Amino acid sequence: MNTIVVDHISKTFGETRAVDDVSFEVAQGELFGLLGPNGAGKTTAIRLILDIFKPDSGTVAILGGEMTEAKKDRIGYLPEERGLYQEIPLERCLTYLASLKGLTRPQIRQRLEPLLEKFDLVDHRKKKVKELSKGMQQKAQLIVTIIHQPELIIIDEPFSALDPINTQMVKDMLREERNKGATIVMCTHQMNQVEELCDRLVLIDRGRTMLYGELNEIRRRYASPEVIVRTLEPLPAVINGITEIVPQNGDYKLSLAEGVRPNDVLGELLSSGLTMEKFETALPTLDEIFIDVVQGKTGRA
Amino acid sequence: MKKLWLIFRHEYTRHVLRKRFLMALLSVPIFVVVMSVLVVIAVAVQNDRTPIGYVDHSGVLMRAQQRSDSDDSFGSSLQISSYPNENTAREALVTGDIQAYFVVALDYMRTGRVALVAEKQPGDNVVSDFEDFLRYNLASQYPAPLDERLYRQPLVEMRALETDRQTASNQLLNMIIPMAVGVLFIIAVNTSGGYLVQALVEEKENRTMEIVVTSVSPMQLMTGKIMGDIAVGLTQLVLWIGFPLLALTVLATVMPPVAGLTIDMGFVWLMLALLLPAFVLVAGLMAIAGATATDSREAQQIASMFTLPIFIPYWFSSAILANPNSTVAVGLSLFPLTAPTMLPLRAAITVIPAWQIALSLVLLVTSALGVLWLASRVFRIGMLRYGKRLRLKELFIRSKRGGAVA
Structure with missing residues (x-):
């Protein structure tokens, strides 16, 4: 069963x-992965999925149908621009937001402690939220996103404001949640993160779908007719079926x-008696596909 | 319902537990205490308690007595001594035994002439105390109860033609309380409403709103916030009004004059009936201001548009005191935003026809409910608009479509 089905949705503001x-x-x-450059319509799409906005046309099914109040307790959402109550202590803020997700006080107490430890926030629990650094606030917000053990997690730009150590920790956390069975939608413009984490993706630009499908399948679709090789012996100047040979970092393209x-x-190479050390199809990185699609508008959804 | 309660509790505690609320809460009683102390000091400095004297050429004060102070007066009268002639009185004045003396003319019964002699301008109480003394002794020449009726002011009771409601003109608190309660109401509504606007704009600006509306419905969020706001305002009012009442009750046991003052229960019921819908009305308007505005400055501007009308009755207070049943006064009693301050003000000085009270309450409750409906609509559409103003047209087009958010 699909957790989210977005069917021909459109939304116009003015x-x-x-x-x-x-x-x-x-x-x-x-x-x-929900990808796209800044201003592509990613956040609006998320808000439509979460029923914060209603689409002008099209439908969204989430967790098997229309959004209901009860379903909100089964969803964890981390918005792009982080929002926490600044004037109250961190622990009170987290407890309140977790209680809005339907958790009881004892449940919150039991789950908050290990999360605060995991995110290295135990010593800051009594501090007012505004006294915490941007990175700490982001980690606090991640706690709000997962504390109620949601079936669906939607996170918008989860790595902004995080240093490399915390970035790795969040990646591990996402994998862990997925291994526990949660469905995760990650909205970002950082292609390397998507490449590392996502199974499938959709790329949106100017509100329209440019790419959609499995990550490896997309890369193969965008592969140019090139191979990368490395041999013990020097390559002959002319090879049948090859139009150009370019040296590249000790390899040949x-x-x-x-x-x-x-x-x-x-x-052809093996029959000419060469010893092969490396032979691979030159797949483009997601970054290259992204730039190609967004600048060249060559989307193949 | 559980989430509504959570939002209400969060909104209430996050405002009430903050220092600024405590400051606002304490500022009013502190202000009142400081003002009272200043007034007492000013009166004490102004009023010379040195006795006064008189020389009676007319003979009307031959068996004069000073009235005992204990029955119905807040301040005691000056001691008044008789002198056989002007020379002895002048001597007493020079030595400082008295601060002034009065000379009652021989033909006083015919002309009413009395001369006042003093070294410097005496305080108002010198003249008023002697007048009181003179009137008391003139009246005491007549048998009871005629003496009492001559000496005292008549007790005027005002009655409305169509009902048996009445207001007594001699009750001091009847005049002061509506004014004080009105002012406190304005302060409470404004401070708590201000918190609501600020909280909404803050949540919009720092995007907490986004997290909250993916946990609860916008209707729950708005209702919880408005209820929290009203509770904050009522907390202020109850404390501001409750403590003085408690103080008066305690005072009444030790000061008999205070026990004599009664508060008209009709007025209390009127205030209670006005209070809740008025709070809902203002809180709803504040929610609209917070949800439509793009930043806190704009929100304050919109909010002040709603709160300024509440003051209007005070701007016109002198005209209203002079003519409490004029068209303007009646109009302001019926207009929902001015009714909460206008009705009590008029109730203090006149008898308001029952139909006006009824109509005013109906209009107030209806408009409060209307504003709540409008606020929920504005809230749904405007809550996640950043940097873009909500237009009135959009509100109604969208409401036909069934709103932006379920």
Whole structure:
């Protein structure tokens, strides 16, 4: 069963079409990437999914149907711009927000302690939220997102304001939540994080879907006809089916002639008696695909 | 319901437990105490307690007595001594035994002439105490109860034609309490409403709102906030009004004059009936201000548009005191934003026809409910608008569509 089904949703604010006929599905238990440059409509899409806004057209099904008040307790949400009550002590703030997710006082006490320890906030629990650093506030907000053990976690830019150590900790936490069975939607413009964590993704630009599918499948789809090779012996100047040979970091990048498959090249190299140390198809990074799609508008959703 | 209670409790405690609330709470009684002390000091400094004297050429004060002070007066009268002639009186004045003396003319019964002799301008109480003394002794020449009626002011009771409600003109508190309660009401409504606006704008600005509306419904959030705001305001009012009442009750046991002062229960019921819808009305308007505004400065501006009308009755207070049943006064009693301060003010000095009270309450309750409805609509649409103002047109178009958020 899919946890989220977004079906042709559109949303216009005044003259701006923030989301334009976007569709995608998030399967149960997967870590899904919602990507796009700044101002692409990612946050609006999330707000439509969370029923903060109603779409002008199209439908959203979440956890098996329309959003209800009861379902809100099964969802954890980390908004892009972090919001916590600044004037009250951290522990009171976290307790209040957790209680709004339906947790009882004893449940909160039991779950908050290990989370505060895990996020290194135990010593700051009595401090007012405004006295905490930006990174600490972000970690506190992550506690609010997961303390009620939600089935669906939606997090908007989870790594902004975090140092490398905390970034790694959040990555581990996301993997851990997924392993426990939670479905996670991660909204970001940091492609390397998506590459590392996500199974599938949708890329939105100017409100429209530009790319949608499994990460590796997308990379293969965007692969240019090139192979990377490294051999013990020097390469011959001319190889059948190869139009150009370019040295690259101790390897060679070979451009394939039209109609030539990487397997043909591998066969050709082996038959000429070369000892192969490395042979791989040159898959583009998600960053390259992102720039290509957003600048070149060559989306293939 | 549980979440509504959680929001209410959070809103209430986060304001009440803050230092600024305690300061606001204490500022009013501190102000009142400081003012009272200043007034007492000023009176004490002004009023010379040195006795006064008189020389009676007319013979009307031959068997004169000073009235005992204990029955119904707050301050004691000056001691008054008789002198056989002006020379002895002048001597006493020069030596400082008395601060002034009066000379009652021979033809006083015909002309009413009395001369006052003093070294410097005497305080008001010198003249008023002697007048009182003279009137008391003139009246005492007549048999009871005629003497008492001649000496005392008549007890005027005002009655409305169509009902048996009445107001007694001699009750001091009847005049002071509506004014004081009105002012306290304005302060309470404004401070608590100010907190509500500020909290809303803050939550919008720092995006806490986003977290909260993905946990509870916007309706629950708004209702909880408004209830919290009203509770904060009522806490202030109860403490501000409750403590003086307690003080008066305690005072009444030791000071008999205080026990003589009664508060008109009709007025108390009127205030109680006005208080809650008025609070809801203002809190709803504040919620609208907070949800529509893009920043705190704009929110304060919108909020002041709603709170200024509450003061209007005080701007016109002299005109209203002169003519409490004029068209303006009646109009302001009916207009929901001015009714909570206008009705008590008029109730203190006149008898308000029952239909006006009824109509005013109906209008107030109706508009409070209307504002609540509008606030919930504005809240749903405006709560997550950042940097973009909500237009009135949008509100009604969207309400036809069924709102932005369920």
